[in-house]
Amino acid sequence: MKSSRMSIAAAAVALALIHVAPAWAQHDADVWLGQNGASVALSTEGHIPSTEYDALEPANLLFHGWSNNNPGFDHVRAAGGGVLPLPEKADIWLEVVRFDPGFFTIDGGQQVLELPGDDTYLGTGTLHTHITWLVDQDDPSYLPTKCVWQATFRLYDAGDSRLQDSAPFTFLFSTVPVRAPGVSADGDFYEDGSFDAADKKALGVCVGGPGVRPTPHDISVTTCEVDCHNAFDMDDDLDVDLRDIAKLAVSLGS
Secondary structure: OHHHHHOOHHHHHHHHHHHOOOOOOOOOOOEEEEEEOOEEEEEEEEOOOOOOEEEOEEEOOOOOEEEEOOOOEEEOOOOEOOEEOOOOOOOEEEEEEEEOOOEEEEOOOOOEEOOOOOEEEEEOOOOEEOOEEEEEOOOOOOOOOOOEEEEEEEEEEOOOOOOEOOOOEEEEEEOOOOOOOOOOOOOOOOOOOOOOHHHHHHHHHHOOOOOOOOOOOEOOOEOOHHHHHHHHOOOOOOOOOHHHHHHHHHHHOO
16 A cells, blocks of 8 residues: 555645645644643644544545645644643654544655554654645545545654653544634525525434534435534534534524
């Protein structure tokens, strides 16, 4: 599998240039890294993996599938978000814990990461770097019904500061469009300008328990949890539960 991945590494680098953020300044789309006690840790400011879906963009010219190079990784500048700045002598590495089959990443050195133990160097205590995320539509394990692809990592420090490893953290990448930040769900699942019986049926397919991402299985409606999030997740916590239904009822005046 590694050799087949390397055949598209150059294309991935080209895609990275297409998707690169317009500026390398610290921004909310990046994961901010710092120190919590004696460990490498993620700040609660910036991008927090597993709390939102990261959208991948279609890529059908040099590579068949979906790709993006956001979110990236950046260091915190000052104490906050539950962490302190990294020590200057830190050397921070990103190590794979698990990738969904058909999903992988390529770093700036064209190194493929997809298997447990694969790792890439992010930088020193003042790191700021982006890698390229890819879902390979031509991979034998690719599932057309799948829309959310997970990747779990840990961070470790190989520098003189020798911070302890971070806790594992998981990204959720979507191959379907994700409702933009700041845009509220409105219950209009079919985006026809109204909330009607068809939308109510979709809500029934999407609703689940609190703290549980939707698992829709009605092929006549959707099998994609992001569709549920886009229409019905009123509080943006990645579930569709009774709180969302209550908020939707208030917004609809019913």
